[in-house]
Amino acid sequence: xxxxxxxxxxxxxxxxxxxxxxxxxxxxxxxxxxxxxxxxxxxxxxxxxxxxxxxxxxxxxxxxxxxxxxxxxxxxxxxxxxxxxxxxxxxxxxxxxxxxxxxxxxxxxxxxxxxxxxxxxxxxxxxxxxxxxxxxxxxxxxxxxxxxxxxxxxxxxxxxxxxxxxxxxxxxxxxxxxxxxxxxxxxxxxxxxxxxxxxxxxxxxxxxxxxxxxxxxxxxxxxxxxxxxxxxxxxxxxxxxxxxxxxxxxxxxxxxxxxxxxxxxxxxxxxxxxxx
Numbered sequence: 001x002x003x004x005x006x007x008x009x010x011x012x013x014x015x016x017x018x019x020x021x022x023x024x025x026x027x028x029x030x031x032x033x034x035x036x037x038x039x040x041x042x043x044x045x046x047x048x049x050x051x052x053x054x055x056x057x058x059x060x061x062x063x064x065x066x067x068x069x070x071x072x073x074x075x076x077x078x079x080x081x082x083x084x085x086x087x088x089x090x091x092x093x094x095x096x097x098x099x100x101x102x103x104x105x106x107x108x109x110x111x112x113x114x115x116x117x118x119x120x121x122x123x124x125x126x127x128x129x130x131x132x133x134x135x136x137x138x139x140x141x142x143x144x145x146x147x148x149x150x151x152x153x154x155x156x157x158x159x160x161x162x163x164x165x166x167x168x169x170x171x172x173x174x175x176x177x178x179x180x181x182x183x184x185x186x187x188x189x190x191x192x193x194x195x196x197x198x199x200x201x202x203x204x205x206x207x208x209x210x211x212x213x214x215x216x217x218x219x220x221x222x223x224x225x226x227x228x229x230x231x232x233x234x235x236x237x238x239x240x241x242x243x244x245x246x247x248x249x250x251x252x253x254x255x256x257x258x259x260x261x262x263x264x265x266x267x268x269x270x271x272x273x274x275x276x
Contacts, residue, residue, distance in 0.1 A: 001214065002217065003037070003218070003219045003235070003236060004037060004038060004213055004218075004273050004276065005037075005040065005204075005208055005211065005213055006037060006218075006266075007064060007204045007207075007219070007220045007230055008041060008042060008220075008222075009222040009223060009224075009226075010041060010044075010050070011043070011044075011131070011186065011223075012186075012187075012223040012243070012258055013227075014041070014258070014263050016259050017130075017259055019131060019132075021053060021057070022261055022264070024264045025264045026057065027264070028264035028267040029059055029060065029267065030059050031267070031268065032267045032268075032270065033059035034272075035270070036275040037267075037272070037273060038061070038062075038211065039057075039059065039267065040060060040061070040063070040064060040207065041054065041060055041065075042068070042200045042203065042204055042222075042227075043063070043064070044066065044157075044186050044226050045065060045066070046065055046066050046107045046111070046112060047110030048110055048137045049112070049133075049137050060074065062074060062080075064200060064204055064230075066107055066156040066157035066194070067157060067226050068083075068198050068200040068203030068204070068229065069082070069084065069156040069195065069198055070082045070156055070203070071203050071207050071210075080206060080207060080210050081202075081207070082154070082156070083194075083195045083198045083202070084154035084155055085155045085156070085157065085158060085195045086180050086195070087151060089181050090155050091148055091149065092178060093178065093193060094144075094148055096175065097160070097171055097174065098145075100162075101162070102160050102162050102171065103121070103160065104144075104158075105138070105158065105160065105161070106151075106155055106158060107159060108151070108153045108154060108155045109153050111139055112137055112159070114138050114139070114140060114144075116141060118140075119135075119138065122135045123135065124163065125162075125163070125189075128161065128164070129161055129188075129189050129190060134161075156194075157194050158194075159192055160190065160193070161190050162189045162190070163189065165189055167189075168189050172191055175191075175193070179196070180195070180196050181193050181194065182195070182199065184225045186226040187224065192226055199226070199229030199230070200226060201230040201231075201233035201234075204218060204220060204230045204233060205233055211276055212276075213276075214235070215234065217235060218233070219234055219237075219238060219266075219270075220233065220234035221255070221263055221266060222237075222240070223239060223240040223242060223243035223244065223247055224243065224247060225247075228246065228247060231250040231251070236252050237253070238251065238254070238255055238266055239253075239254055240254075240255060240256075240258055241255065241257045242258055242259075
């Protein structure tokens with residue numbers, strides 16, 4: 001059955017190592033859309049972290065964000081799927097880890113909130129994870145304890161950055177017995193905390209259902225741990241040459257690296273279809 005929907009991860013996949021879109025990738029997304037294919041972004045990022053990228057990809061109509069916690073129709077600004085993390089679990093994670101050296105990032109309302117006193121530390125964590133754009137989207141909260149205790153807005157994801165992989169692994173162990181959440185990683189020093197059972201595959205599946213497509217008509221392209229759910233779901237799973245061994249084990253097809261326009265190569269190889 002022909003591919004009609006292509007869900008593409010951002011970091012390590014659609015984006016180059018410098019976190020930018022190449023001209024070849026921008027052109028390939030536009031050409032795929034002209035051939036009737038629906039290309040969507042499926043990312044661990046939230047809306048504030050993707051706006052500048054989506055502005056370069058006007059043919060992308062949907063965002064599967066926060067590791068599958070929501071699906072947003074970018075044309076109407078309406079949610080097609082929304083699965084928040086239970087707030088008591090976020091509060092418990094903060095109680096356990098609040099004294100650790102980390103960025104404790106609560107994602108809600110399309111924004112990312114951290115304690116104000118950690119804003120000055122963001123460049124250090126940018127160096128640790130290799131993403132030097134974090135400072136552009138993190139918002140400080142002065143009394144973080146009170147804010148968390150009184151928060152009313154749904155939290156789509158908790159995201160944690162650590163100075164080392166060892167510190168991340170230790171925190172993952174400390175949170176391992178929290179029921180009602182799932183933990184996964186997308187780079188060597190981060191940790192995603194989502195509602196139990198939520199991953200990118202869930203978000204992509206909800207979007208496919210909305211569009212009246214079967215999983216056999218879905219292709220997903222990714223590189224790392226938080227892509228595994230959508231790679232398992234898709235009719236065709238594509239993994240980057242720079243991807244993890246765990247991701248490559250799920251691949252139906254391998255493509256070139258993110259710095260060599262691997263996604264563009266895949267998109268340009270797909271035949272056209274009738275528009276949805």
